Amino acid sequence: xxxxNVELNDRRYPIxxxxxTLTNPELYPLNAGQKVMIVSNPTIxxxxxxxxxxxxxxxxxxxxxxxxxxxxQHKNLDSLNLIFTALLKGNHGRDTTLIALGGGVIGDVAGxxxxxxxxxxxxxxxxxxxxxxxxxxVGGKTAVNHxxxxxxxxxxxxxxxxxxxxQTLHTLPKREVNAGLAEVIKYGAILDLxxxxxxxxxxxxxxxxQTDALQYCIARCCQIKADIVARDETEKGDRAxxxxxHTFGHAIEAHLGxxxxxxxxxxxxxxxxxxxxxxxxxxxxxxxxARIEKLLARANLPTVSPDGMQPEEYLPYxxxxxxxxxxKLRLVLLKQLGQAYVxxxxxxxxxxxxxxxxxQTH
Amino acid sequence: xxxxNVELNDRRYPIxxxxxTLTNPELYPLNAGQKVMIVSNPTIxxxxxxxxxxxxxxxxxxxxxxxxxxxxQHKNLDSLNLIFTALLKGNHGRDTTLIALGGGVIGDVAGxxxxxxxxxxxxxxxxxxxxxxxxxxVGGKTAVNHxxxxxxxxxxxxxxxxxxxxQTLHTLPKREVNAGLAEVIKYGAILDLxxxxxxxxxxxxxxxxQTDALQYCIARCCQIKADIVARDETEKGDRAxxxxxHTFGHAIEAHLGxxxxxxxxxxxxxxxxxxxxxxxxxxxxxxxxARIEKLLARANLPTVSPDGMQPEEYLPYxxxxxxxxxxKLRLVLLKQLGQAYVxxxxxxxxxxxxxxxxxQTH
Ligand SMILES: NC(=O)c1ccc[n+]([C@@H]2O[C@H](COP(=O)([O-])OP(=O)(O)OC[C@H]3O[C@@H](n4cnc5c(N)ncnc54)[C@H](O)[C@@H]3O)[C@@H](O)[C@H]2O)c1
Ligand SMILES: NC(=O)c1ccc[n+]([C@@H]2O[C@H](COP(=O)([O-])OP(=O)(O)OC[C@H]3O[C@@H](n4cnc5c(N)ncnc54)[C@H](O)[C@@H]3O)[C@@H](O)[C@H]2O)c1
Ligand SMILES: [Zn+2]
Ligand SMILES: [Zn+2]
Numbered sequence: 058x059x060x061x062n063v064e065l066n067d068r069r070y071p072i073x074x075x076x077x078t079l080t081n082p083e084l085y086p087l088n089a090g091q092k093v094m095i096v097s098n099p100t101i102x103x104x105x106x107x108x109x110x111x112x113x114x115x116x117x118x119x120x121x122x123x124x125x126x127x128x129x130q131h132k133n134l135d136s137l138n139l140i141f142t143a144l145l146k147g148n149h150g151r152d153t154t155l156i157a158l159g160g161g162v163i164g165d166v167a168g169x170x171x172x173x174x175x176x177x178x179x180x181x182x183x184x185x186x187x188x189x190x191x192x193x194x195v196g197g198k199t200a201v202n203h204x205x206x207x208x209x210x211x212x213x214x215x216x217x218x219x220x221x222x223x224q225t226l227h228t229l230p231k232r233e234v235n236a237g238l239a240e241v242i243k244y245g246a247i248l249d250l251x252x253x254x255x256x257x258x259x260x261x262x263x264x265x266x267q268t269d270a271l272q273y274c275i276a277r278c279c280q281i282k283a284d285i286v287a288r289d290e291t292e293k294g295d296r297a298x299x300x301x302x303h304t305f306g307h308a309i310e311a312h313l314g315x316x317x318x319x320x321x322x323x324x325x326x327x328x329x330x331x332x333x334x335x336x337x338x339x340x341x342x343x344x345x346x347a348r349i350e351k352l353l354a355r356a357n358l359p360t361v362s363p364d365g366m367q368p369e370e371y372l373p374y375x376x377x378x379x380x381x382x383x384x385k386l387r388l389v390l391l392k393q394l395g396q397a398y399v400x401x402x403x404x405x406x407x408x409x410x411x412x413x414x415x416x417q418t419h
Numbered sequence: 420x421x422x423x424n425v426e427l428n429d430r431r432y433p434i435x436x437x438x439x440t441l442t443n444p445e446l447y448p449l450n451a452g453q454k455v456m457i458v459s460n461p462t463i464x465x466x467x468x469x470x471x472x473x474x475x476x477x478x479x480x481x482x483x484x485x486x487x488x489x490x491x492q493h494k495n496l497d498s499l500n501l502i503f504t505a506l507l508k509g510n511h512g513r514d515t516t517l518i519a520l521g522g523g524v525i526g527d528v529a530g531x532x533x534x535x536x537x538x539x540x541x542x543x544x545x546x547x548x549x550x551x552x553x554x555x556x557v558g559g560k561t562a563v564n565h566x567x568x569x570x571x572x573x574x575x576x577x578x579x580x581x582x583x584x585x586q587t588l589h590t591l592p593k594r595e596v597n598a599g600l601a602e603v604i605k606y607g608a609i610l611d612l613x614x615x616x617x618x619x620x621x622x623x624x625x626x627x628x629q630t631d632a633l634q635y636c637i638a639r640c641c642q643i644k645a646d647i648v649a650r651d652e653t654e655k656g657d658r659a660x661x662x663x664x665h666t667f668g669h670a671i672e673a674h675l676g677x678x679x680x681x682x683x684x685x686x687x688x689x690x691x692x693x694x695x696x697x698x699x700x701x702x703x704x705x706x707x708x709a710r711i712e713k714l715l716a717r718a719n720l721p722t723v724s725p726d727g728m729q730p731e732e733y734l735p736y737x738x739x740x741x742x743x744x745x746x747k748l749r750l751v752l753l754k755q756l757g758q759a760y761v762x763x764x765x766x767x768x769x770x771x772x773x774x775x776x777x778x779q780t781h
Contacts, residue, residue, distance in 0.1 A: 175571060
């Protein structure tokens with residue numbers, strides 16, 4: 058088992074990464090007699106709810122659970138309210154610990170519920186998708202969607218522990234695993250060339266979920282994200298680098314309608330566009346663009362624009378991005394492989410040009 | 420004009436208390452070009468929305484507003500969502516300042532919206548009820564109700580400024596003014612004998628809303644609350660003293676159905692019960708109980724149990740209080756006038772006895 062610590066101004070908390078952490082009572086910062094409420098959904102609960110409940114009961118906890126409907130479309134105030142109702146019906150006070158058992162959706166909703174119930178109760182993350190394990194469970198961002206915007210309502214709220222069981226990935230659809238790998242490759246590309254090199258050697262082991270490679274990979278990603286978060290807890294500076302490929306990717310997601318492509322798939326193509334753009338600016342060598350493309354392809358991720366989406370269709374979406382300030386398009390680009398920066402006023406013709414290079418021609 | 424500063428660990432903010440602060444652009448920590456969203460309700464907006472909008476426009480702000488339905492029954496997630504919808508429709512980002520113009524209900528909902536919109540935007544309180552001016556606008560507690568419990572969902576979130584215009588109290592129903600005076604008297608009773616003495620001299624001026632007395636009184640209350648909050652921002656210790664009379668009071672509110680008696684009226688009777696209890700314990704002198712009773716009566720507040728509510732009916736409600744730990748009733752009592760303490764295991768027979776002494780006999 059590996060452990061990464063997240064260091065904040067006034068607190069720290071551990072992220073445990075191991076093979077059977079779901080069944081190891083010693084990892085849980087809970088005592089006999091304490092009350093816990095597990096938040097999950099039916100898809101995940103069928104595999105892991107009983108196991109987790111059993112582990113917590115071994116500690117001596119009083120365990121209840123509440124299941125939310127599965128899906129991004131339920132990441133909203135209604136699901137949030139289901140959690141509050143369960144907490145109030147069970148007479149839970151400020152000493153109850155909320156546990157998120159699930160992917161990024163469950164983690165984000167449960168985290169915001171924990172931040173808000175009686176103005177804050179303890180919270181543990183047990184992420185069960187690769188994306189949640191390397192990204193959403195680390196950093197303390199919690200949110201629900203509004204019908205007029207994604208992740209518009211939420212809080213910065215840190216868990217007391219993150220417990221990652223790599224075994225849970227074996228029930229995750231392969232496509233979701235691969236989408237998670239897009240974020241993994243992103244960490245290498247923006248900040249960590251040695252890790253990128255390591256990924257080139259081990260990507261097949263990750264795709265096939267080999268435990269040792271997975272553990273090392275997840276721990277490395279958590280460490281990179283934890284370092285960024287420690288420098289920038291409430292997202293004023295450095296965190297921006299984590300958005301490599303995301304502005305292009307959001308255009309794809311919005312154009313196709315959320316849910317058609319997975320987030321990681323859209324980000325994969327977006328990273329290619331950012332890489333090509335960086336090459337056109339003279340920063341990134343052509344062979345490094347090729348390395349990124351090859352690694353993404355080996356993770357079974359798309360590297361070209363979705364069928365039928367025209368290059369001209371990207372910019373209107375991109376200009377609506379939160380990162381647009383006074384009409385200027387801010388984009389995360391690469392100075393070189395393993396070193397990202399924020400371009401404050403990206404030239405639109407070059408953007409279009411880069412998008413064209415990543416568009417299928419029939 | 421008077422000013423009280425609230426000192427927190429890592430920030431401070433001013434509370435301005437004056438006669439025409441609504442029309443004084445200099446008090447607002449806002450610059451030309453900044454966007455603001457005023458949150459209010461129709462009752463309050465008819466009197467003050469135009470004035471405030473005009474003042475903010477003088478600064479050069481871009482001003483929008485959203486009105487919530489009036490009433491405690493609308494202090495919920497639906498009203499919260501109305502604010503989010505208005506913010507999103509108007510394309511507001513993290514640099515928009517939210518302004519609460521209203522009583523405690525508007526302040527609590529708007530404060531929680533400010534804490535949650537895009538995980539936190541700047542917030543200004545303009546409280547327009549006496550209760551909000553001396554109590555709810557100070558301290559950073561924000562909340563909405565759940566159908567299963569009051570104030571169960573919320574955040575600790577501090578404003579960047581509180582701006583109090585004593586003139587607004589002239590349109591407030593007298594009964595609401597008096598209810599606010601119950602909380603004022605509470606501050607004197609729990610922590611500040613000189614202020615209690617001052618109140619005995621000036622209560623008639625407060626009831627008739629004389630400006631100088633009002634300003635001094637509000638500033639003093641804000642100072643007392645700010646001091647407590649500075650010592651205990653997230654409510655782990657000292658803040659408990661602010662609950663003098665509230666455990667009894669909540670029983671009355673719950674028994675009559677929320678909204679029949681005003682909160683301050685129930686607290687007034689609750690303070691009498693706590694005072695009588697303290698006397699029975701040998702702490703408070705009988706003449707001090709009489710002083711409290713007289714002061715409350717001069718503020719036109721009730722000092723005996725509502726018609727028809729039996730003494731035995733209090734305890735079941737009181738035992739459901741958040742302050743009950745392991746079946747032990749915690750009550751705020753008085754060591755002497757101006758000095759409160761928390762009794763950790765109040766004797767139930769004595770409680771009943773004290774309630775009986777404050778019950779009308781026909
Ligand atoms: N808070 C942050 O910092 C942050 C960062 C990135 C993404 N996010 C959010 O994360 C969400 C996406 O998360 P996600 O990709 O984990 O999606 P998800 O939570 O919707 O999970 C994907 C699917 O896999 C299922 N699932 C989860 N674990 C499983 C398992 N072990 N076995 C079988 N099925 C399983 C889920 O029920 C769901 O159907 C988005 O809402 C996004 O906004 C948040
Ligand atoms: N956050 C805290 O620390 C805290 C502390 C105490 C109470 N509270 C909350 O405050 C709320 C009660 O606040 P309240 O007593 O101000 O009630 P309120 O906000 O409902 O206002 C009372 C009534 O007066 C009207 N009104 C307000 N200002 C007016 C004015 N100047 N002229 C005419 N009408 C006016 C309102 O529209 C309302 O109808 C409760 O929800 C309570 O939970 C919060
Ligand atoms: Zn992402
Ligand atoms: Zn009160």
